[in-house]
Amino acid sequence: MTAAITVPELLTEPAGIPRARSMLARAEWAARQFSRYDKPAVDAIVRAAAEAGAAKAREYADWAVRETGFGVAEHKVLKNIACSTGLAGHYAGHDYVTPRIDRDAKIVEVPRPAGVVLALTPSTNPVATVFFKCLLALMTRSVVVLSPHPLARECCADAARTLAAAAVAAGAPDGVIQVVDEPSVPLIEALMSDERTSVIVATGGVPVVRAAYSSGNPAIGVGPGNVPVLVDATADLAAAARRIVDSKSFDNSVLCTNESVLIAQESISAELIRQLKRAGAYLLGPAERDRVAGLLFPAGRFDIRFVGQDATKIAAEAGVRVPRGTPILLAPFAQVVPEEPLAHEKLCPVLGLVTVPDARRGIDAARAVLRITGRGHSAAIHSQDPATIMEYGAAVDVLRVSVNVGNSLGSAGLETGLAPTMTIGTGFFGRSSVGENLHPGHLVQWTRLAYNSDPAEPFGDFTGLSPWAAPAGPASGSTVSGSTVSGSTVSGSTVPPYPVASNQRGAAPDVTANGHRGPGTGTQGRSGYSSRQPQAAPDVSALRDEIRRMVIEELAQLTGRPGGSR
């Protein structure tokens, strides 16, 4: 009598998939509207969304650490701000909307948005990546359907909604940013393979990236990192040490750009180690190193329990006594070979350490690190010798090298001139379709209007011509001419406008409901019809019959049927 009653067979698909498909339908509409916005409208939207995200940078940093159980909140605050107002500021001078005129080539380039972006976000940089991908989309008038990593789905969903609300309030179309609340493998696969997804931007582990590339839809995926950092005899050792420790401990190594193996030239290795210790690093003895390696790689594979965990916690679990507040552990090993676990990627503040006789052998060691994994991703070098640095860059199979700066933020473009990013394209080395730091340009397609090259054919005058407009107000289709909007909707309307009945849209009443308004009926309001009200005068039936006969005769003539009687 008290047992629950269910009819589970009525759930014909895994939970959430039908609604996720509805999200894509809504995204299609939003994309179509957004694709015609002009630069002032886009700028206002980007600014509003960035500010809304930055305002909650601390809240989301704390939430992310709480929900995932790893990372360093202080550092996540920095990332959240860098990926919101930082990003908006970095790209404020860029224009992904206005057509460009190339008079020399006689080509006009018209930017078109990617469309519907299916964005997968990781557990390591959860909210920062949400901010990053949403803002990239907003800058380029694309729309986003976010599928967050299950470990961080709540803080990510909230972050997405914060940005969505701010964007829509600033005039973006409804549905510009949507988020899947309960991501699952079948749901992600359904979204990835759906025709309405224009492009998948997959930041995550290898399986999800491979799935994205196999889905049949265009995809941009990342590859894993395994960052070698070479310090040669010419380096400023104190600076290098500080930078390496700061970088490796940043957010407890959860950025994929964190250094994995330190390769030190023998002649300076002792001094380098001294400097690393001064910066707080703890050098593991051989037995300690073995215990740590056994803890992190129990069956030869990295135990994800330790992702983003404090160095002190790892040390304690490995039975190694380290000073309080130790930011990283140094784990020396002999040779960079695949069977050496400490030569593999470690998403925690444990830095492998090998020494090499010279820079040449150091470059070889870096190549060895990347043979294990991490091709296409990133590497770092601390050196004052451009010839070595050039050789390093030419020989090591990565697409970004941080020079004299920590790799975590260096290769991510937050402390170098590279594009600031949370998504590292590993190029063909790393089986990725993109070989750069993901930036807004990757979400833009260009329609190129190419004139006849023959000089006799003049190039047109396109100055001041823009096909785009600010989102229109509800009733009139009027646009706000040239003004920028900050923080509020253009003419207070939404996109799409609320479906008000056509006789209530505030237009002047053109025809009244004739003869049907009696006296003293109280407020009836304007009828405001856009059409004439049908008359129900008593003697019209004869006329109606006559007209009906006429029409039927006409139709009969048109259809070729004689008489046409019913």
Next chain:
Amino acid sequence: MTEELISFASKQDMLGKSKQFWNPDKTQFWQDAGVPLVIDRREGYYIYDVDGKRLIDTHLNGGTYNLGHRNAEVVAAVTAAMQRFDIGNHHFPSLARTALAEALIKTAPGPAESPPKGGPGGSGGAGSPPRSRGGPGGIAPSGPALLAKVMYGSGGGEAIDIALKSARHATGKRKIVSIAKAYHGHTGLAVATGDERFATLFLADRPDEFTHVPFNDLAAMEDALRGRDVAAVIMETIPATYGFPLPAPGYLAEVKRLCERYGALYIADEVQTGLMRTGELWAISKHGVAPDILVSGKGISGGLYPISVVLASEQASGWLSEDGFAHMSTFGGAELGCVAALKTLEISTRPEVRSAVHYIAATFTEGLARIQRRFPDWFTGIRQDGLVMGLEFGHPEGAKPVMKRLYENGVWAIFSTLDPRVLQYKPGLLLTPDLCEELLERTEVAIGLARDDLAGRKNR
């Protein structure tokens, strides 16, 4: 002798038998009207004539196919249900009927709200989790108030009859007031509320008990109620068969007030306007009216299994507590139909679907206005509330040639029987942006050709 259940020698053969065994006048009418349609396959918003001609369905049988023909999710749900359920036994409480009743009442909770002006997603733009007391799809409550019970039929007319009977029992009165040129179906009581065209032929009109007043005429409405002998006023929120004339601002709310003043119940016929077609689940809520009874049919079937529903207040459905067997219906609320309805309701109340409906409405507002600017003397009016649209043409039977030319140009839309100037135009709730664009282009072509037809000009 063939064992095939359905088999004809040709379309002509089939049409001949249709006249012989089914309905000769109706069969011939469509031949004469230039719409010789026999629907074979159908999927999404496409229907295919047996000869292969593809049409975009913009008639949708009054909203029966709001979610498209053979919507994949509804098909899957009903198919799965058929592995476990059948029509059910109407005498007993049932899993499916109870689940659907609860789901429906959840869409109409709380005291009356002013017409909602919320964002298209109903929740601020990013598909946020449902607010409390949301319906199956989690949409924030937008429904009328006080509705507490659900009664079931299998067709709209039957549901209307249930509503009228319930109102008569609740008030102890007999008279029913409805709108001239209204349409509420063809069953016993319902047909008397509708236009005489459907009643007098069968000697089914009952002027002593059924009063008709002109739409949008409050004086006439009050006159009809003054005697305090009216059980209910029944109103299509937007009269469909009459060509979708729109209620004047404030009209429906005033009718409700008049009902309250003179002791009559307000029955909202939402058979065509309901289920998100106007951009809210129930169109009546856009007018700030909390009806005593709300009727839905057609679309709630998901286009797959006949079912109709009557939502009623405690007061209006008192007989359910006094004598629960007083009205019965073997097929009413069939369990398979309830499953179709549950899935239909869930889909229709998704914030994403509400948002898409708002987008589609805006697309047609803009697109039809553009067409109207090209043919201002011919395409004389657009009556629109969300995806309920009546296109008015400058000729007393203007919608007929438009219908014919639309048919030739791959669109199926029907003229309004009770006002043939007006073409009923009802795009589906799940149309894609591409299909909307295509539909508008085909419509523009057809409207131009129809105008030329009536002007007598030859077309290139």
